[in-house]
Every structure is written in C-alpha cells, then in structure tokens.
Amino acid sequence: MANSTKRVLIYRRGALGDTLLTFPLVEAYKKLGYKVTFCGNADYLLLAKLSGLADEIISSEFFYNLPKEYFDLKVIISKEGNLNPFPKDRVWLPEYYLKSLGLPLDFSKTLILPLPKRKLIKRGKLALLHPGSGSSKKNAPMELFERIEIFLKERGYEVIYLAGEAETWLISLKENLFYSTDILEIASVLKEADLFVGNDSGISHLSAYLGVKTFVFFGPTDDVIFHPIGKRVHLIKRDLSCRPCFPKVCEERPCLDKEELLRLWIYTFTKA
Numbered sequence: 001m002a003n004s005t006k007r008v009l010i011y012r013r014g015a016l017g018d019t020l021l022t023f024p025l026v027e028a029y030k031k032l033g034y035k036v037t038f039c040g041n042a043d044y045l046l047l048a049k050l051s052g053l054a055d056e057i058i059s060s061e062f063f064y065n066l067p068k069e070y071f072d073l074k075v076i077i078s079k080e081g082n083l084n085p086f087p088k089d090r091v092w093l094p095e096y097y098l099k100s101l102g103l104p105l106d107f108s109k110t111l112i113l114p115l116p117k118r119k120l121i122k123r124g125k126l127a128l129l130h131p132g133s134g135s136s137k138k139n140a141p142m143e144l145f146e147r148i149e150i151f152l153k154e155r156g157y158e159v160i161y162l163a164g165e166a167e168t169w170l171i172s173l174k175e176n177l178f179y180s181t182d183i184l185e186i187a188s189v190l191k192e193a194d195l196f197v198g199n200d201s202g203i204s205h206l207s208a209y210l211g212v213k214t215f216v217f218f219g220p221t222d223d224v225i226f227h228p229i230g231k232r233v234h235l236i237k238r239d240l241s242c243r244p245c246f247p248k249v250c251e252e253r254p255c256l257d258k259e260e261l262l263r264l265w266i267y268t269f270t271k272a
Contacts, residue, residue: 007070008034012077013060014085015134016183016202017226019044020209022077024094024107024229026053029073031104037071039063043183047206050184051111075101090224109231111209115184117192120160127157128178128193132167133201137249140199140217142173144258148197148265162189162196164203197265200226208233213272215265219256220246234272236264 008029012022019040029036030053038045038054039062048054058066068074077083077097087096098105120126131145149159163170163179164186170177180186187206190196195213198204200221208214208230216228218237222244227235237243243255 006034006072007037008073008075009037009039009066009068009071010075010077011039011060011063011081012085013040016041016044017200017205017228018085018093020047020111020202020205020229021093021226022097023048023051023053023111023209025075025097025101025103027107028098028101028103030054034073037066039066044202046184047111047113047187050113050115087225090222092227093225094229109209109229110211111206111229113184113187113191113210115188115191118178118185118188120178120189120192121158125157125194126192127152127159128162128190128196128207129159130162130164130167130196130198130201130203130207132163132170133199133204134166135247137246137253138200138219138221140219140256140261141258144217144261144265145197147258147262151266157194162186162198162203166201204228215268215272217256217261217265218244219253220244220249222246232272234268236261236268238264 010026026036026038026048035055037056038048039058040060042059045057049057075083077085129145131142133139152159161174161177165181178189190207190210190212193212196207197215199217204216205228208228214233216235218235223235223237238255238260240255
C-alpha cells in the first residue's frame with residue numbers, strides 16, 4: 001500500500017529569532033498531518049527536530065539539491081520564494097505567516113525540549129543576563145545590565161551573564177559568565193533560570209519560548225513584528241514616536257536610555 005502521508009518543505013534561512021518565529025508555521029503543518037522537512041540554519045533547526053515539530057531538518061546549503069517533486073507542498077520564505085519573509089504592514093510574524101497560508105492561528109506558546117538542566121548553581125534563584133545581540137545597534141548600555149545585576153543580587157538572586165557567538169567581548173569583562181555557541185547547551189542553561197533579561201536577540205526569543213520569565217529591551221527594532229513567543233515574556237520599551245527605526249538608528253538612541261529603561265524594568269519586574 002502506498003504511503004499517503006503528505007510532505008511539506010518549509011524553507012527559512014535566518015538568524016535564531018527569525019527562525020523561532022517560523023516554528024508556529026511548522027507546528028501548523030504538523031498538526032494537519034504533514035511530514036515536515038525544515039530547511040534553514042541546521043544548528044537552530046535542531047530545536048525544531050528535538051521538540052518534535054519537524055520530522056527532518058536540512059541545511060540551507062543543500063536547498064537547491066533537494067528533489068522538489070518529492071514534496072506535495074513547498075513554502076519558501078524568502079524574497080525570491082512564495083512567501084515574503086516580512087509583512088508589508090506591522091503584523092506579528094507568526095500571525096503573518098499563518099494568515100498568509102490560510103492556517104489556524106492557534107499554536108503552542110511554549111517550546112518543549114527534552115534537555116537536562118545544566119545546574120549552574122547548587123541552590124537559590126538564578127538570573128541570566130544577556131547584554132548582546134546580533135547588532136550592537138539594538139543593545140542597551142552595559143551599565144544598565146550591571147545595575148540590574150546589583151538590583152537582583154540585593155534580592156537574593158545569583159546572577160550569571162550569558163554569552164553566545166555575538167558576545168565574545170564579554171569574556172574579558174565578566175567572571176560570572178557562561179559562554180557557549182552550542183544552541184542546545186544554551187537552551188539547557190536557559191531552562192535552569194528563574195528569570196532572564198536581554199535585548200531583542202535570538203537568545204531572548206529562545207528564553208521566552210522555553211517558558212522562562214523573560215524581560216526583553218526593545219529599542220530601535222519593532223516589537224509589534226518581532227516580539228518573542230511565550231507566556232511569560234515582558235517587553236520593556238519606551239513610548240517614542242521615532243521608534244521603531246532599525247536599521248537606520250540615530251547616534252543618540254533615546255529609545256535605549258539606561259535611566260528610563262531601568263525605571264521601566266524595575267516597574268515591570270515588581271508587577272510580573
């Protein structure tokens with residue numbers, strides 16, 4: 001008897017945050033009974049495979065070698081594909097993808113990964129601070145994170161800075177640092193945290209998706225389009241008419257003023 005399972009190819013090449021915002025689309029086709037092949041950044045797609053959302057993952061470098069006739073449906077998210085990566089209007093990316101393809105808007109807000117915790121601390125409350133991102137234009141001042149560190153330590157948290165491939169500059173600055181470029185290792189560390197504070201970055205997206213209480217600073221980038229998936233994510237942003245403006249960011253960056261963001265963060269922290 002022939003295999004009647006339909007197969008869908010989803011192509012999305014992008015950074016970690018962009019990739020994670022595509023996961024609801026993968027989940028939607030999985031729920032419809034498709035066998036899902038996800039093509040993109042293979043390191044990040046490990047999260048889709050491990051969570052059970054994707055049946056098969058393939059690096060984007062092999063995209064043009066794939067037998068396209070093998071698939072019943074192809075969703076190519078690129079400017080040259082059949083779905084533009086970004087909406088014309090200010091719409092949250094997961095909703096934009098799902099609506100564009102006529103798919104249900106219901107999707108999981110928590111990514112389930114069967115990974116062990118790293119046990120960075122023996123006891124107590126752990127706060128992870130991630131002061132970097134893929135673009136320095138998006139980063140709130142380092143002093144802001146250092147003042148948050150003091151605030152949290154005074155309230156009994158053990159604070160560890162988290163650094164990935166974009167934050168090698170942190171290695172010489174902080175002793176209380178966990179550095180890794182392995183996305184599964186980073187996910188394991190995030191699962192241990194009681195809270196996370198970061199900029200608009202892929203690691204912030206992953207923290208929120210894993211269900212960690214996550215605070216994300218949005219400055220020049222658009223929180224409407226790019227806000228992370230998660231039930232416990234809190235966006236810290238200033239109400240300024242000039243934002244969002246990324247990538248044409250001014251030198252002054254009032255949207256990332258450390259005093260204002262600290263005030264907003266403390267208020268949000270006490271209410272969360």
